[in-house]
Amino acid sequence: MTATAQLDIDIATQTVEPSTKSTLRTAIAGVTGYAGAELARLLLSHPRLKNTPPMLLGRAGADASAAPVTLTSLHPQLSHLPHADELTLVPFDFEALAREKIDILFLATPHDEARSWAPVALKHGIRVIDLSAAWRLQEDANRAIYKLTDPDPAIGAALQREAVYGSPELHGPQIKTARLVANPGCYATSIILALAPLVRANVLDLDRGIISDSKSGVSGAGKSPTANTHFMHAADNLSVYAPFGHRHTGEMLEQLSLDNSQFQFTPHLLPIPRGIMSTVYAKLSQPSTTAAVQEIFDTFYADAPMVRVRTSPMLPEIQHVVRSSFCDIGFQLAPDKQRLLVVSCLDNLLKGAASQAVQNMNLMAGFHEADGLQ
Numbered sequence: 303m304t305a306t307a308q309l310d311i312d313i314a315t316q317t318v319e320p321s322t323k324s325t326l327r328t329a330i331a332g333v334t335g336y337a338g339a340e341l342a343r344l345l346l347s348h349p350r351l352k353n354t355p356p357m358l359l360g361r362a363g364a365d366a367s368a369a370p371v372t373l374t375s376l377h378p379q380l381s382h383l384p385h386a387d388e389l390t391l392v393p394f395d396f397e398a399l400a401r402e403k404i405d406i407l408f409l410a411t412p413h414d415e416a417r418s419w420a421p422v423a424l425k426h427g428i429r430v431i432d433l434s435a436a437w438r439l440q441e442d443a444n445r446a447i448y449k450l451t452d453p454d455p456a457i458g459a460a461l462q463r464e465a466v467y468g469s470p471e472l473h474g475p476q477i478k479t480a481r482l483v484a485n486p487g488c489y490a491t492s493i494i495l496a497l498a499p500l501v502r503a504n505v506l507d508l509d510r511g512i513i514s515d516s517k518s519g520v521s522g523a524g525k526s527p528t529a530n531t532h533f534m535h536a537a538d539n540l541s542v543y544a545p546f547g548h549r550h551t552g553e554m555l556e557q558l559s560l561d562n563s564q565f566q567f568t569p570h571l572l573p574i575p576r577g578i579m580s581t582v583y584a585k586l587s588q589p590s591t592t593a594a595v596q597e598i599f600d601t602f603y604a605d606a607p608m609v610r611v612r613t614s615p616m617l618p619e620i621q622h623v624v625r626s627s628f629c630d631i632g633f634q635l636a637p638d639k640q641r642l643l644v645v646s647c648l649d650n651l652l653k654g655a656a657s658q659a660v661q662n663m664n665l666m667a668g669f670h671e672a673d674g675l676q
């Protein structure tokens with residue numbers, strides 16, 4: 303797949319009105335992958351998209367001499383869904399997307415492809431929800447870990463400033479009118495949602511530092527196995543990786559306005575297919591009460607349909623969220639009234655990827671935020 307169109311888009315910051323079309327048209331690039339498959343499932347069963355199944359783009363559809371690649375041959379688990387048996391993969395082609403009047407393109411592809419394709423989609427008037435990390439980071443130093451290059455650096459820089467970090471709980475109003483939404487990372491979602499209410503309420507002793515001990519199922523690494531994610535290494539095992547400088551750290555620092563010295567993130571690979579648990583340790587700057595901390599979480603998420611705040615002392619578990627679109631958050635306060643434990647669980651492929659992307663689509667389309675997600 304290549305995108306060679308000349309980029310002459312207006313790089314001034316642009317926003318659009320939330321769509322009010324009853325026939326929103328979507329397309330998915332990367333439907334052969336784990337996140338793309340979940341996107342297809344959610345869009346095919348979305349109550350507002352009954353007559354408009356997504357267009358499916360993929361390399362496997364590029365060979366015109368081969369038999370068409372059907373969605374149900376790729377993902378037989380979707381065969382019962384409306385329109386599933388009509389859909390085949392088509393080659394990536396921006397002119398075809400424009401001809402089909404696609405409104406929103408989901409990129410569930412690697413970071414490099416998303417970085418070069420998003421500007422071309424915008425040039426064709428197509429809004430983008432990018433599930434990769436290509437557009438998530440505003441600070442060059444944080445983005446450097448991805449070694450991204452822009453076909454046109456000036457346009458890349460302008461679109462980077464324009465891109466909205468796609469956390470509906472934090473940036474809902476900006477997402478509604480955004481052209482380019484950078485869907486958050488899976489670990490980042492679990493940790494940002496656990497900490498944002500406390501950071502915004504300014505109740506943490508940041509000098510004491512915050513630790514997030516996080517664990518992810520293996521699907522977080524995508525469908526291509528590596529030595530570390532191969533069954534023989536991951537099964538019956540628990541291992542730390544990237545304890546200093548995991549690539550999601552920058553997202554959390556930027557979204558929570560923390561600096562590196564205040565935050566330790568240690569990811570672990572769990573021998574399960576999907577699910578993330580982040581166990582976050584922090585200290586309150588003043589002694590407080592369970593009721594006061596509960597109030598902070600309950601108030602912050604009062605209008606957030608995809609976050610379920612548990613009543614202390616109940617703590618979330620991975621089993622509560624796997625194959626669901628929710629992020630569950632719970633906490634306990636130590637007897638000293640200052641040491642705080644926050645636990646946040648989500649399904650990395652859903653609230654950590656595809657469901658969050660559909661939640662963003664709902665906002666951009668003027669639908670209810672939770673449509674198709676419960």
Ligand SMILES: NC(=O)C1=CN([C@@H]2O[C@H](COP(=O)(O)OP(=O)(O)OC[C@H]3O[C@@H](n4cnc5c(N)ncnc54)[C@H](OP(=O)(O)O)[C@@H]3O)[C@@H](O)[C@H]2O)C=CC1
Nearest residue numbers: 332334335336337361410411433434488522524525650655
């Ligand atoms: N897995 C997760 O939990 C999460 C993933 N993400 C992000 O979402 C995106 C997709 O992740 P995931 O589904 O796990 O990844 P997968 O590895 O499972 O799938 C990757 C997809 O991208 C396609 N692809 C790969 N290289 C190219 C290329 N050069 N040109 C066109 N298409 C290409 C693949 O197609 P093909 O079959 O042809 O190889 C496949 O459809 C990634 O950016 C990832 O970082 C974000 C949050 C969580």
Ligand SMILES: CC(=O)N[C@@H](CCC(=O)OP(=O)(O)O)C(=O)O
Nearest residue numbers: 434435487488489518519522523
């Ligand atoms: C288990 C595992 O390997 N997880 C991935 C995170 C997946 C994710 O959120 O994807 P992005 O690359 O889009 O940020 C990792 O640690 O890199």
